[in-house]
Amino acid sequence: MTYVGTDFYCDVALKGLVPLRKEYESEHVLAFHHTQPYWPVHIVVVPKKHIASFTALQTDEMPIFLEIVDVLKTIAAKVEREHGAARILTNLGRYQDSKHLHFHVSSGDPLR
Numbered sequence: 001m002t003y004v005g006t007d008f009y010c011d012v013a014l015k016g017l018v019p020l021r022k023e024y025e026s027e028h029v030l031a032f033h034h035t036q037p038y039w040p041v042h043i044v045v046v047p048k049k050h051i052a053s054f055t056a057l058q059t060d061e062m063p064i065f066l067e068i069v070d071v072l073k074t075i076a077a078k079v080e081r082e083h084g085a086a087r088i089l090t091n092l093g094r095y096q097d098s099k100h101l102h103f104h105v106s107s108g109d110p111l112r
């Protein structure tokens with residue numbers, strides 16, 4: 001499917017409208033392999049609650065953020081172990097296509 005909106009996570013992924021290869025799921029956090037990967041290894045980690053971006057995080061959302069950090073650490077360590085290198089990235093402002101906080105864990109050279 002071609003998604004043209006601005007919040008793929010709330011509108012599609014978290015509604016279960018596409019099959020996801022999940023790496024982690026809890027009540028508050030979901031991690032899955034990107035449906036249109038930009039790197040050979042490309043996993044996204046998102047809060048299930050709508051949070052617009054990293055800079056939009058509120059103080060009362062810190063418990064969710066800490067769980068995200070914990071999940072990022074576990075997944076990045078696995079990717080680092082298996083591929084020898086990993087990176088963690090979040091985009092802001094005009095760099096951020098989907099206006100829902102998400103962190104990319106990736107490894108390898110860009111696919112396009």
Ligand SMILES: [Zn+2]
Pocket residue numbers: 007009010011049050051099100
């Ligand atoms: Zn959202």
